[in-house]
Amino acid sequence: MSAESRDHMLLTTPFHSRIQQACEINDWGIWMGYTTPNAYFDVELEYFAIRSTTGVFDLSPINKYRITGPDAEAFLNRMVTRDVSKIGVNRVGYAVWCNDAGEMLDDGTIFRLGPQDFRLCSYQRTDEWLGWCALGFDVQIENESEAIAALAVQGPTSCTVLTLAGCADLNQLKPFGIAHYEFEGVPLAVSRTGFTGDLGYEIWIAPDKAEAFWDRLFEVGRDYLIKPIGSYALNIARIEAGFLQARVDFVPAEEAVRPGRTRSPLELGLEWQVDFGKALFNGREALLRQRDEGCRYRFVLLDVEGNKPADHSFILKNGKTVGTVTSAAWCPTAKSNLAFAQIEMPHGAPGDELVAEIYYQRELHWTRLLAPCKVIDAPLFNPARRRQTPAPPH
Amino acid sequence: MNQYDAIVIGAGHNGLTNAAYLAKAGLRVAVMERNPYIGGATVSRELYEGWYYSNCSYVSSLLRPEIARDLELPRHGLQVVPFGGGCTFMRNGDYFGNYSDPGRHYREIARHSRRDATAYDRYAADTSLQTRLIRPYLLKTPPDPTSIKPRDLKDLLEFARSFMALGEEKLLDTIKFWTGSVGDYLNEYFETDVIKAQHAGSGIIGTALGVYSPGTAYVLLHHYMGDVDGNVGSWGFARGGMGAIANSLSKSLQSFGGEIVCDADVDEIIVKGGQAKGVALKDGREFYADIVVSNLDPKRTFLDITNSRDLPKDVVEKAQNFKIRGSSGKLNIALDGLPVFNGLDPKSRLMAGDLHFSDSLERMERAYDDWKAGTWSKDPYLDMMIPSLTDPTMAPPGKHMMSVFVQYAPPKIDGRDWTDEDKAGFEKSVIDQIANYSPNFRDLILHVETRTPREIEAEVGLTEGNIFQGELTFDQLLFNRPFPGYAQYRAPIKGMYLCSSGTHPGGGVMAAPGANAAREILADLKRPNTVPGGYVDD
Numbered sequence: 001m002s003a004e005s006r007d008h009m010l011l012t013t014p015f016h017s018r019i020q021q022a023c024e025i026n027d028w029g030i031w032m033g034y035t036t037p038n039a040y041f042d043v044e045l046e047y048f049a050i051r052s053t054t055g056v057f058d059l060s061p062i063n064k065y066r067i068t069g070p071d072a073e074a075f076l077n078r079m080v081t082r083d084v085s086k087i088g089v090n091r092v093g094y095a096v097w098c099n100d101a102g103e104m105l106d107d108g109t110i111f112r113l114g115p116q117d118f119r120l121c122s123y124q125r126t127d128e129w130l131g132w133c134a135l136g137f138d139v140q141i142e143n144e145s146e147a148i149a150a151l152a153v154q155g156p157t158s159c160t161v162l163t164l165a166g167c168a169d170l171n172q173l174k175p176f177g178i179a180h181y182e183f184e185g186v187p188l189a190v191s192r193t194g195f196t197g198d199l200g201y202e203i204w205i206a207p208d209k210a211e212a213f214w215d216r217l218f219e220v221g222r223d224y225l226i227k228p229i230g231s232y233a234l235n236i237a238r239i240e241a242g243f244l245q246a247r248v249d250f251v252p253a254e255e256a257v258r259p260g261r262t263r264s265p266l267e268l269g270l271e272w273q274v275d276f277g278k279a280l281f282n283g284r285e286a287l288l289r290q291r292d293e294g295c296r297y298r299f300v301l302l303d304v305e306g307n308k309p310a311d312h313s314f315i316l317k318n319g320k321t322v323g324t325v326t327s328a329a330w331c332p333t334a335k336s337n338l339a340f341a342q343i344e345m346p347h348g349a350p351g352d353e354l355v356a357e358i359y360y361q362r363e364l365h366w367t368r369l370l371a372p373c374k375v376i377d378a379p380l381f382n383p384a385r386r387r388q389t390p391a392p393p394h
Numbered sequence: 395m396n397q398y399d400a401i402v403i404g405a406g407h408n409g410l411t412n413a414a415y416l417a418k419a420g421l422r423v424a425v426m427e428r429n430p431y432i433g434g435a436t437v438s439r440e441l442y443e444g445w446y447y448s449n450c451s452y453v454s455s456l457l458r459p460e461i462a463r464d465l466e467l468p469r470h471g472l473q474v475v476p477f478g479g480g481c482t483f484m485r486n487g488d489y490f491g492n493y494s495d496p497g498r499h500y501r502e503i504a505r506h507s508r509r510d511a512t513a514y515d516r517y518a519a520d521t522s523l524q525t526r527l528i529r530p531y532l533l534k535t536p537p538d539p540t541s542i543k544p545r546d547l548k549d550l551l552e553f554a555r556s557f558m559a560l561g562e563e564k565l566l567d568t569i570k571f572w573t574g575s576v577g578d579y580l581n582e583y584f585e586t587d588v589i590k591a592q593h594a595g596s597g598i599i600g601t602a603l604g605v606y607s608p609g610t611a612y613v614l615l616h617h618y619m620g621d622v623d624g625n626v627g628s629w630g631f632a633r634g635g636m637g638a639i640a641n642s643l644s645k646s647l648q649s650f651g652g653e654i655v656c657d658a659d660v661d662e663i664i665v666k667g668g669q670a671k672g673v674a675l676k677d678g679r680e681f682y683a684d685i686v687v688s689n690l691d692p693k694r695t696f697l698d699i700t701n702s703r704d705l706p707k708d709v710v711e712k713a714q715n716f717k718i719r720g721s722s723g724k725l726n727i728a729l730d731g732l733p734v735f736n737g738l739d740p741k742s743r744l745m746a747g748d749l750h751f752s753d754s755l756e757r758m759e760r761a762y763d764d765w766k767a768g769t770w771s772k773d774p775y776l777d778m779m780i781p782s783l784t785d786p787t788m789a790p791p792g793k794h795m796m797s798v799f800v801q802y803a804p805p806k807i808d809g810r811d812w813t814d815e816d817k818a819g820f821e822k823s824v825i826d827q828i829a830n831y832s833p834n835f836r837d838l839i840l841h842v843e844t845r846t847p848r849e850i851e852a853e854v855g856l857t858e859g860n861i862f863q864g865e866l867t868f869d870q871l872l873f874n875r876p877f878p879g880y881a882q883y884r885a886p887i888k889g890m891y892l893c894s895s896g897t898h899p900g901g902g903v904m905a906a907p908g909a910n911a912a913r914e915i916l917a918d919l920k921r922p923n924t925v926p927g928g929y930v931d932d
Contacts, residue, residue, distance in 0.1 A: 027497060040492060041743065045478050045624065052475045052633055053786055098888070157786050178687035196478040306460065307624055307929045333473055335463040369930075380469065392784050 006133060010035045013060040014149040018218075022228045029045030029231055032061035032125075037230040044332070046233035050196050051333045053225035054158045056217065057234050059150035059202060060210075063108075063125055067118040069139040071121055076110060076118060078131045078281055081265055081274040085278055087112045090178040092193050096265050096273050097129075103253035103262035105129065106246050109193060113176060119144070123246040129254070133282070145342075149210035153217065154200030154237075157224035159391040162190060162201055164220035165213075170201070171390040183216070184209055192391075195234060197241020199385040199392070205344075224394070232244035240331035242269060242379035243271075249299075249326040249340055262340070269299035297323075298348040302339040302356065303380070304328075304373040310339040310356040316370070317354050322347045325356065334381040339373065350375050398424045398653075400685035401673055402917070403660050403699070404855070404892070406434025407457075408656075409689030410643035411908030412893040412915075414465050416685075418924040419916050425647070426673060428855065432644055434689070434869060435854050435861065436903055438635025442841035444790045447726035448844065450799040450854055450861070452779060453748075455620030455629040456902040457535040457639065458533060460926045461909050467644040472642035477621040477784045478632035481738060481749030482592045483831045489737050490531070490588040490753075491744045491910035509584040515689040518594075523564065524571055525619045525626060526554060526931060528899075532619070533928035534883050535914060535915040536873040536898045572868055576614045577605040586651035587589060594755055594801035595748075595777060600901065602719035602863040604762030605755050609867035616866050616902060627746075631781045635788065639903065655681070663890060665704040670889035674697075684889045685915060687910070690813070691856060691863040692716050692876035692896040698914045706886050717865040718896075720805030720847030720858030721765065725798040725824050728841040732780070733795055733832045746783040748839050749774055751827055765802035768809060770820045770846075774827055775801045794838075800824050805847045812848040812849035819848055861893050862901030872898055883911035884918075891915055 011034045013019070022040055029038040036058060040046060049055035052256055054073040067076065076084040080095040087093040089112050096107040108122035118127070130141050151161055161169045166181060166188075173179050173192045181188040186206045194200035218226055236247065246252055253262045264287060265274050274287055302325075304310045309330050315323035323343035331338050337357060347354070351374065385392050398421075401823060402413040405427035417423045431437065435450035454474050462472065478494035491508060493499040504511035537549035557565060571579065576597025596617035597610040622628040644654055659676040663686050672682035676875040688695040696705060696713035708764070734740050735749075752758050752775045761771035777799040782789040787796040800820075800931040807816050821844040829835045847859030864870055873881045876896045882892050893911035895901035913925040 025497070042478050044476055044623070044628075045494075048475045052473065052784070160791075247912050330623055333468060335459060335468045 006235070009281065014059055014061065014207035015058050015151070015214050018211055018214045019058060019228065026229065028256050031231065032063070036061065037228070038175065039230040040228045043230070043236075044283065046227060046229040047236045047332060049227035049229055049255070050155050050198060050233065050237045052156060053227065054155040054161050054221055055196075055227055055229035055233065056231050057152040057154070059152045060148075061312070062145070062150060063122045064074050064143070064145045064148055065120045065122070065130060066142040066144045067120060067130075067139055068244070068372060069137075070114045070116060071137040071139050072118050075134055075139045075279060078121070078137070079130075080110070080283055081283065082286070083275045083278055089114055092176045092178060092191050093361050094273070096270055098265065098275060098283030098287070099253050100283055100286065101253070102264045102283035102290060103256075104268060105253050105267055111191065113178070124252050145372065148204050148209070149207045150202060150375075151205050151214070152194050152196075152200065152202050154194045154196045154198055154384060156199055156392070157221075157266040157394045158200050160393050161217065161224050161226055162203070165217050173290060173391070174389045175387060176274065181280050184211055186339070187322070188308075195241075195243055196237040197243065197379070197381055197386060198237070198383060215219050228295060236355040239327050239329040239340070240334055240379065240381045244340070245327070257388045263297060263299075264290055267295045267297040267299060272326040295345055297342045298345055300341050300343050300348045300375045301379060302341050302373040303376045304337040304339050304356050304358075305371045306369070307328055307337055308360050308369055310358050310371065310372065310389075313339065313358050314358040315343060315354050315356055322354070330333050331381060334379065335381045348375055350377050396679070396681045398422045399684040400680065400687060400688045401426060401681055402685040402689060403673060404689030404894070405432035405640070405654055405656075405906050406436060406689055407436045407639055407643060407903055408895060408908035409687070409891050410435070410640060410647055410690065411461060411465070411562040411905040412687055412912045413652050414643060414647040414650060415909060415912035416653035416915060416923050417647055419921050420609060423647070423652040424683075425652065425654045426660050426675070427654060428659040429853070430656050432654060433637050433640035435856065436636045436640045437671065438637030441726070442714050442728045442842050444793070445789075445795050445841070446727040446788050447795065447843055448633045448781070448797060449692075449726060449845070450724065450850065451636045451903050452513075452781070452799065453629045454636065454639065454903055455463055455617075455622055455627075457620075457622070457907070458904055458906050458928070459621070460533060460929055461905045464926045465643065467639075467642040467876065470639050470645035470649070471573050472519060472632040473633040474598070475784055476625070477630050477746050478499065479744050480749060481744040482588055482750040482753055483735055483737070484588055484753040487736050489735075490592055491742070492592055492742070492747065497637075497906055501508065502874075503589060506589060507584075510584045510586050510589050511725070513583045521565070521615070521618055522626070523560075524568065524615050526754050527568065528615065528927060529619050529931050530556075531872070532899045533885065533926070534601070536911050538879075539873055539880060540879070541689050541883060547685040549667065570858045571611050571615075573608055574611045575606045578608040579611040579614070580755070587756070591752050591754050591758060592750065594758055594774075595750055595752070597776060598762070598775065599799065600722060601865060602721035602765065602802070603859075603865075603867070605758045607762075614873070615846065616900065620902070629787050631789060633785050635781075636903070641706065643905075645923060647739075657717070660699050660929045663700050663887075665701065665887055666889075668888055669706070670887050678913060685891070685919075687891045687911060687915070688885070688895050689894045691718060691860070691894055692892065693718055693857045693871070694855065695702045695776035695894070695896075700887070700890075702884075704887055709877070709886050711881065712880070716876055716896075717862040717867070717870060718857045718863065719865065720851070720860055721802050722859070722861060723770070723800045723802060723803035723820060724849065724850070726738065726843040727796040728789065729794040729796055729838040730840050731792065732783075733828075733838055735832050745777075745780060749778040749780075751831055761802055763775065766802050768804055769807055769821060770816075772801045772823055774823055774829060776824065777801075778828070784874055798824060798828070803846055803859075812846050817846050817848070821843065831901060864895040864900070866900050871900065
């Protein structure tokens with residue numbers, strides 16, 4: 001985010017000098033206007049760094065909003081569907097938010113840094129929506145996206161590596177907890193969060209110390225087989241873990257043009273996120289009505305027979321199309337062929353047996369495959385280390 | 395209670411797979427294991443504190459993904475982590491790096507020969523063509539060419555069809571491939587010694603044949619037909635060592651109610667009136683079942699634990715003549731740090747792959763000459779790995795574990811048994827070979843486990859220490875494995891079956907023989923099949 005890069009088509013993150021060196025195959029992508037690596041050397045090996053050693057993903061471009069003031073909690077509670085008061089200080093909570101029609105706008109994480117001090121990380125740029133939602137609340141909202149560099153440090157040896165990098169007793173940190181350290185005189189926050197479904201952490205630091213921290217991490221991590229990972233590897237891990245991604249698994253309501261293309265949290269398997277016990281939040285009335293009258297769609301996880309990922313597949317029931325796949329992958333650790341699908345009600349109840357119409361190409365020849373699939377309750381990947389405190393060493 | 399529905403002899407990966415599928419079908423199953431630990435040749439042991447050795451088999455690719463998924467092996471603790479690439483170090487101080495990404499792969503071959511770099515695409519396509527022929531048959535019982543049963547006829551027809559679909563030229567190539575040598579095959583594509591040597595290794599591993607011996611081209615294929623997550627030809631490490639495969643299979647078996655009895659050394663299969671009735675152990679205990687499945691190699695099964703009087707003469711004769719020649723040994727080495735190799739940046743990703751020191755077919759053939767002369771190779775072919783560069787659980791941080799597969803090592807030295815002096819000489823030849831290319835290697839050695847065919851046979855029970863439980867030559871493949879007429883997992887005693895790597899589709903930690911045998915047993919019992927079919931390749 002140096003001054004001279006302003007005039008470039010794409011920005012670079014505070015870690016860019018290191019990433020450029022590490023990116024052996026120059027496979028670059030764009031995320032939030034930043035140059036970000038799709039892959040560094042080999043997508044498969046990068047994926048396995050997440051699952052077997054430590055994978056490091058540059059999270060810096062993520063949108064970060066600091067929300068402070070006497071009404072900070074009340075403001076967030078008005079905006080998101082869950083009860084924010086249940087997020088303690090130095091804890092993180094997943095959250096989704098809707099418009100008044102109960103349509104999903106985005107999802108993200110809320111970091112509670114103090115009683116009246118929160119950080120919201122969102123997939124979408126949310127400045128305007130936050131502004132509207134803040135009407136009548138005594139809060140200050142600051143976009144601190146560029147003020148904080150961030151890395152996701154994920155995998156079985158991640159706790160050990162970060163401990164060696166100076167995060168003492170990190171193994172005591174519970175999932176969704178935040179711990180505070182100092183690195184070369186600046187604050188270093190570590191949260192036990194991530195997008196991989198594995199043991200893992202995210203670190204938050206001032207941009208001018210980003211490179212030094214990267215160097216430290218990779219130096220102490222060498223013996224623990226640390227590797228940088230790009231967005232392709234992360235995507236496999238997030239599908240394997242069953243995590244939704246905005247713009248992939250749902251259309252953010254503010255971007256939807258065609259009628260009926262938005263989804264509510266209830267239609268995305270996020271009922272657990274909606275706290276109707278709260279008297280007022282955006283979309284409450286619409287969601288209540290939908291809860292009582294029924295949803296149009298059901299979000300399901302499908303265990304698909306065979307080894308061909310059901311990318312972009314139609315889902316059939318008795319030969320009739322009842323849904324479509326939004327994300328799909330062969331999951332290399334779970335050894336399962338997982339697909340996320342949106343199924344028209346009333347189909348798709350757990351255990352329901354459906355068929356995925358899969359198209360795949362070999363040597364320019366397309367094959368149509370009708371693969372039986374089954375609705376499952378939860379992704380098969382669910383390692384104990386993800387939940388264990390103290391975190392295991394590897 | 396010593397009464398079961400089925401008894402499986404040998405808790406290697408095929409025995410456990412077989413037992414798991416029988417138990418899944420509702421049978422009461424017990425697995426008899428001679429050693430106090432399970433795994434057979436898929437085993438990991440901590441022989442030096444803090445270091446885990448995959449004592450025998452050391453990499454995984456062929457393990458059928460259908461079985462791993464169906465038996466929920468990931469939930470039971472199995473994770474196979476691929477490694478990329480590899481390297482052959484050359485006598486002249488240079489090396490050939492076998493990069494996994496196509497760009498560097500091309501560039502590196504071209505550094506040695508531009509012509510070879512383009513020939514590689516033709517080589518890869520031709521080898522894939524052969525892979526495509528065999529892969530659909532891995533999770534199938536081989537059809538019996540002499541049978542007129544509808545199932546056999548249907549499978550034979552399908553088999554014939556896939557061959558005829560190749561067209562005349564490719565069919566002729568195929569026949570040549572299945573009977574030819576890996577050396578001749580590679581000579582048709584490449585001009586550079588080191589490129590040929592890098593690829594030829596897969597043609598001889600585990601086989602008592604040289605690179606110019608007919609039949610070794612198929613062995614190459616055997617090492618290419620596996621996959622890790624659909625990447626055909628890719629290889630990986632089982633996290634925690636190969637024992638993780640046996641351990642996850644045992645947990646899967648136990649989840650279906652199956653049992654494992656360790657320290658249960660089978661003396662003889664009990665046969666009454668032509669029907670298998672159970673097993674008698676060397677310690678006098680007896681266990682009873684009307685189904686007895688042997689996961690021992692065909693020689694041990696028919697010559698050691700079955701009384702010849704219970705067998706037709708031809709089976710005894712075929713077992714006696716079964717080719718199961720010892721050809722290899724293994725060193726597992728605990729290292730105090732990462733060795734440095736001449737010419738290669740220690741940070742190179744190639745270090746995490748398979749490493750070799752034979753830079754020409756000539757040297758590989760000479761190594762085989764030593765085997766024929768009744769001694770270990772003085773310039774051995776090594777398939778060497780440093781799994782601790784991929785798996786952080788194999789050795790303490792910063793330390794390393796090295797797995798060195800060594801070829802050749804004969805089952806006997808000059809016609810007599812191996813002595814401890816021979817073993818020391820064998821070990822020295824391997825360490826010298828590595829040290830020739832690595833200045834700091836010797837100083838890093840903390841502990842060495844050396845396994846000649848003598849140790850492999852004694853500890854694991856593989857006759858002559860043959861890692862595939864029988865040579866993978868065409869006379870012992872498909873409907874010829876283990877013997878013509880006995881390739882559908884049934885022994886010539888009612889209720890007795892074979893499930894070892896000595897049956898189709900052979901060794902390499904596939905678990906397919908165990909699964910295929912279970913399907914046949916369940917068919918004989920008229921029980922629903924619990925064994926999954928193979929994934930469609932294309």
